[in-house]
Amino acid sequence: MTSETLGRSQGQRTGSFLLHAGMVLAALAFLFPFFWMVTNAIRPNAEVLAVPPQLLPSDWQWSNFVYAWLYLPFGRFFLNSIIVAGGITILTLAVSSMAAYAFARLRFPFSGSLFVVYLATLMVPQAVIVIPLFLMMSWLGWMNSFQGLILPMAFSTFGTFMLRQYFLQIPKELEEAAMIEGCSRLTIFLRIILPLSRPMLGLLALFTFTGQWNSFLWPLIIVNGPEYSTIPLGLTLFQSQQGVQWNYMMAGSTISMLPGILLTLALQRYIFSGIAMGSGFGGR
């Protein structure tokens, strides 16, 4: 009896060890592309396609990062990405929080049907509207411009939907008290609702920013040449340069991935809680 339970618990212990060991192996295999990216970023280009592949560089050329940065105007790409992703994030937060407040708290005719229209726009894939948007941008003379990169992408109703759900949970009594004191809707929105919604606004900002940082199709369509290229678009410019500089390309990929990885590491708890809500934040 005792030996049997002992045996089982020992079996369980080996089982648990195997579960962990297997997971460590799976994680290492999963991390290989990251390893391959960084080690190829810092080796001489002639060694990149060596047969058999060398796991570690013979010569650790960290200076490749500097050369990659200078080979194409990567500083410019980085700045463009920050301006575009940042601009879209700020606009999205402002516009969708205002609309969300109207849908959550204000009584007006056709609010229900209008909300359904807002929701329905979530279904429209970007690929369906890029052609008319492109024609509109060229008509406005907004090709190769920040307004062209930012404005058409800044009105996703996803934030409106998420924030409305969040605003609905805020007790109405807080607003009623403020109204009795004579506060306007705008004051209530700015002084009560927004400060109370910081966690959700932060989550929306994070997912909007990273989503736009990674966005590729729209910049590809309306940007020509390096001046307004964002980072993902800049990476593909490496491909079209003469003679593939694999090491610089890997250095570029590393640079493009670094902000997302750092954000993930720094804000993991926050991100995980956002996804656990099952809201479709950043769904893939």
Place this chain on the structure above:
Amino acid sequence: MQSKPSAAPSRAGTGRAKAMLRDDRRAAFWFLLPSFLGLAVFLLLPLAASLALSFTNWQLIGQSKFVGWRNYVNLLTIDPSFWQILRNTFHFTIEYLVLNIVISLTMAVWISNLRWGKRFFRLIFFLPTFTPLIGSAIVWLLIFTPGGFADWFFSALHLPIPNLLTSPDLAIQAIVIVSLWSGFGYNLLLFGAALEAIPSTYLDAAAIDGASSWQRFWRIKLPLISPTLFFGTVMTAITSLQVFDQVYALTRGGPGSATATLGFSIYRTGFAAYKMGYASAIAWVLFVIIMALTILQLRVQRRWVHYDL
């Protein structure tokens, strides 16, 4: 004596309520104006324009005219590449979807059974999620490129696998692998959170009744997380139907049209061949497929609203 003070505020109350309603309407107008204008100009108008364009032979240069259903008829009957594009898109979506869900669910269950490191392992697999797909795709391009790591790896294992990117039959597998690597961590996290939310009393009770861990998975865990599973599956299906970045970076639709998907073909037809009317028709085929999926999701989800966890 007591009724008077209560009557006065109530009369003033109805007046105030009416004033508030009027104020509400005015406030709603201003609060909604920016988002509505943006939506109308940058989404509703282009959407209507794209439908209208799909009935024309619009090109960047030259005369454009209304052609009725001809684009759609050409797509479905004459254009030999369209069926291949549709087949590629469904091939990719179905294979990616099945693998994504199976892998992310298996890993989620596996990780939830670990004694330590749950958060750590979830974090590892989530790492590519917030990085540009173009960045991941370029790293995998180096791995798959002729003479690259993958070729060496397969030959070292004596596997008769040709180079993925240059093989018309296998190129789509490269797209699937890249998409899985950068995408399954999200569903892993989603399903992991749903598994954590299952009350341990359910599982304990089943264990006491002698249910094996296999039975506990199929009879308790899986039914309880099925709403999340369904949600994740539909979201993943909708995004993978639109696959573009990976295709652009890895194969540009090639070799031939072996990896050209709907998303890629809209781009190629519209912005490389400048046939914008025809590209709009392809775009609407994609849209109709996605609409059908979304409606299916809403239908099924409605049945699940009363499903209590």
